Every structure is written in C-alpha cells, then in structure tokens.
Amino acid sequence: MTALVYRRILLKLSGEALMGEGTHGIDPDVLERFAHEVQALVEAGSQVALVIGGGNIFRGAGLAARGMERVTGDHMGMLATVMNALAMQDALERLGLAAPVMSALQIDQVCEGYGRRRAIKHLECGRVVIFAGGTGNPLFTTDSAASLRAIEVGADVLIKATKVDGVYSADPVTDPTATFYPRLSYDQVLQQDLRVMDTTAIVLCRDHAMPLRVMNINETGALLRLIRGEDVGSLVVSES
Numbered sequence: 226m227t228a229l230v231y232r233r234i235l236l237k238l239s240g241e242a243l244m245g246e247g248t249h250g251i252d253p254d255v256l257e258r259f260a261h262e263v264q265a266l267v268e269a270g271s272q273v274a275l276v277i278g279g280g281n282i283f284r285g286a287g288l289a290a291r292g293m294e295r296v297t298g299d300h301m302g303m304l305a306t307v308m309n310a311l312a313m314q315d316a317l318e319r320l321g322l323a324a325p326v327m328s329a330l331q332i333d334q335v336c337e338g339y340g341r342r343r344a345i346k347h348l349e350c351g352r353v354v355i356f357a358g359g360t361g362n363p364l365f366t367t368d369s370a371a372s373l374r375a376i377e378v379g380a381d382v383l384i385k386a387t388k389v390d391g392v393y394s395a396d397p398v399t400d401p402t403a404t405f406y407p408r409l410s411y412d413q414v415l416q417q418d419l420r421v422m423d424t425t426a427i428v429l430c431r432d433h434a435m436p437l438r439v440m441n442i443n444e445t446g447a448l449l450r451l452i453r454g455e456d457v458g459s460l461v462v463s464e465s
C-alpha cells in the first residue's frame with residue numbers, strides 16, 4: 226500500500242457541485258461519484274471526516290436578498306446541509322461504509338448530535354464521519370464549520386473540494402484572465418481578498434496552522450493522488 230501524506234482528513238465537499246448540470250438539488254449520479262471518491266480514500270487507509278455545503282438547496286444570504294429574515298434563512302441553510310449529509314450517508318452505506326452523521330443542530334430522530342470525542346472515536350474505527358448543520362450558528366458558512374471541525378478533530382489537512390481547480394488571482398468563473406496559484410499563504414488570501422473561502426475559515430486555518438488544499442471535486446481520482454502526496458490543486462500554508 227502506498228504511504229499516505231495525510232492520514233486524517235477533513236474533506237469539505239461543495240454543495241453546489243452536487244447539483245451536477247441541474248439548477249438545484251442533488252444529482253444521484255454525482256452523489257454516487259463523490260461517494261466512490263470517498264470510498265477510495267478509506268480503502269487507501271485514510272480517516273475521513275466530511276462537511277458538505279448547502280448551496281445546492283438554500284443559502285441564508287440568498288434568501289435574505291429575497292426578503293426573508295436572515296437568521297431564518299441561515300437556519301434553512303443549515304437544515305439543507307443536513308439533507309445533503311443524509312444523502313451522502315445513504316450513498317456511502319450502499320457502498321458498505323459506515324457513515325454516521327453528526328449534526329451541530331439537535332435532530333435526535335434523524336442523526337447523532339455533534340460530540341468531538343465521539344467523532345474522533347468514529348474516525349479511529351474507520352467510519353466516515355459526516356458533520357452536518359454547519360457550526361450550528363447563523364451568520365457562518367460550512368467553510369467555517371469545516372475549518373472548525375478540522376482543528377477540533379486534529380485533521381492533518383483541510384481539503385476544500387469545489388468546482389474550480391484551486392485558488393486564483395480572481396474568480397476564474399467570472400474572470401478568464403485569472404492566474405492559478407499552486408501555493409500561497411493565508412495572509413495572501415486575506416490581503417488579496419481571494420474569495421474561494423470565507424474570511425473566518427481562512428483566519429481559523431491560519432491561527433491554528435491547519436494546511437488547506439483547494440481542488441476540483443470533478444477531477445476523478447485527484448483526491449486519492451492528493452493524500453498520497455501529489456501536488457493537486459492549491460496549497461495554502463503559513464509561508465508561500
């Protein structure tokens with residue numbers, strides 16, 4: 226078995242990417258493909274914790290822009306992440322993996338509540354832990370939840386798997402002249418206002434020296450290559 230550079234990982238999966246070619250919701254084929262990617266990591270010997278966004282269903286800011294009270298919108302966004310987590314749990318279980326969902330919001334009939342020690346125990350037992358409900362607080366994002374949980378469970382790396390190849394000088398979706406950064410510092414992300422991840426999430430990573438990788442979730446096999454030490458996507462660390 227190839228040695229792993231990252232043994233325990235926190236993988237933040239884009240909620241929006243779950244839509245596939247659709248405009249909202251979950252494309253079952255995309256879900257299954259992501260589940261296979263996670264299975265490959267577990268089979269390679271990695272301990273995997275997941276945070277899944279909710280942008281394919283609801284975002285509080287978007288709902289507030291249409292007139293809804295912001296905190297209510299954020300509650301709906303957090304519940305959206307629970308739905309995505311349950312869908313991923315189901316997909317992973319169909320592949321024979323144990324995948325407890327731990328929610329920051331109490332929904333006892335549906336999934337476990339979040340507990341750090343139990344989460345670490347799950348990881349040590351080879352289960353894929355899915356952290357749902359974000360941080361449990363409005364006005365945050367699942368990027369911040371991913372940074373927080375990565376630090377709490379002692380992950381070796383936080384991987385943001387999203388729809389772009391990594392961090393660029395500007396949003397590559399809207400600016401075709403944007404240039405790719407293979408390696409950069411947290412402070413560079415903050416000072417240049419590179420919005421691939423929210424400020425709170427980057428500051429948490431910086432203050433706790435949590436290495437951050439940003440990569441494309443649609444590149445099949447890239448996650449496995451990354452945990453085996455290949456230079457995939459962008460690496461954000463203290464010194465560029």
Ligand SMILES: Nc1ncnc2c1ncn2[C@@H]1O[C@H](COP(=O)(O)OP(=O)(O)OP(=O)(O)O)[C@@H](O)[C@H]1O
Nearest residue numbers: 239240241278280387392393395396398419420421
């Ligand atoms: N400097 C930048 N470099 C790379 N991507 C950027 C940059 N600025 C903005 N982006 C955008 O950030 C997006 C990723 O962040 P965002 O959290 O919105 O997406 P997501 O991971 O799909 O979220 P969610 O999980 O909430 O659905 C990319 O798809 C890209 O369009």
Ligand SMILES: O=c1ccn([C@@H]2O[C@H](COP(=O)(O)O)[C@@H](O)[C@H]2O)c(=O)[nH]1
Nearest residue numbers: 278279285299302303359360365366367
């Ligand atoms: O800690 C959190 C995490 C998320 N939210 C709300 O959920 C949505 C969906 O999360 P994304 O990170 O945007 O995918 C988010 O927009 C917030 O409205 C939250 O309130 N607190």
